Amino acid sequence: MSTMRWIGIDIGKYTFTAAQRRSTAFATQSFAVTAEGLRSFLRWLPKDGQVCLCLEATGPYWRRLTHWLEDLPEPLPYAVVNPRPVRRFADASHQSNKTDPIDAALLVAFAETFQPPLLAPQDPVYAQLRALSRHLLQLQQQLDLLRDRREKAAADPY
Numbered sequence: 001m002s003t004m005r006w007i008g009i010d011i012g013k014y015t016f017t018a019a020q021r022r023s024t025a026f027a028t029q030s031f032a033v034t035a036e037g038l039r040s041f042l043r044w045l046p047k048d049g050q051v052c053l054c055l056e057a058t059g060p061y062w063r064r065l066t067h068w069l070e071d072l073p074e075p076l077p078y079a080v081v082n083p084r085p086v087r088r089f090a091d092a093s094h095q096s097n098k099t100d101p102i103d104a105a106l107l108v109a110f111a112e113t114f115q116p117p118l119l120a121p122q123d124p125v126y127a128q129l130r131a132l133s134r135h136l137l138q139l140q141q142q143l144d145l146l147r148d149r150r151e152k153a154a155a156d157p158y
Helices: 035-044 061-071 083-092 100-114 124-155
Strands: 004-011 015-022 025-032 050-056 078-081
Touching: 004 061, 004 100, 015 035, 015 100, 025 035, 025 100, 050 061, 050 100, 061 078, 078 083, 078 100, 083 100
Parallel strands: 004 050, 050 078
Antiparallel strands: 004 015, 015 025
């Protein structure tokens, strides 16, 4: 019988820190967000049981990792969680320290407790549509800003 093993991942711009539960403690390790770093991460993962990853949706950096996970010959299942409930879970656990290894271990405990839903691989067309709609929103905001500036400039008598 295989067991579910949650891996918590705290993602940064250039590195990510992963944690896994080993008996009563956590094993953590940092990896570069490079092809070699990702290969090292795969070697670091436990070989027994089903592995599921849990990461926070903070900034754009998590998307790069999930694209890589989906492109593997055998994609790894993952859950992306909102940072706010994780922070509240940390507060309820009296965890006030904030380091990458602590955050990664906290994500393991959060996933074991709440079993977040796993995400299906994203269709590339959907990802492109999402990026385009975000860009359109940014352009609309810039247009509003420019219109506001023009109105203020026209109203200024000097």
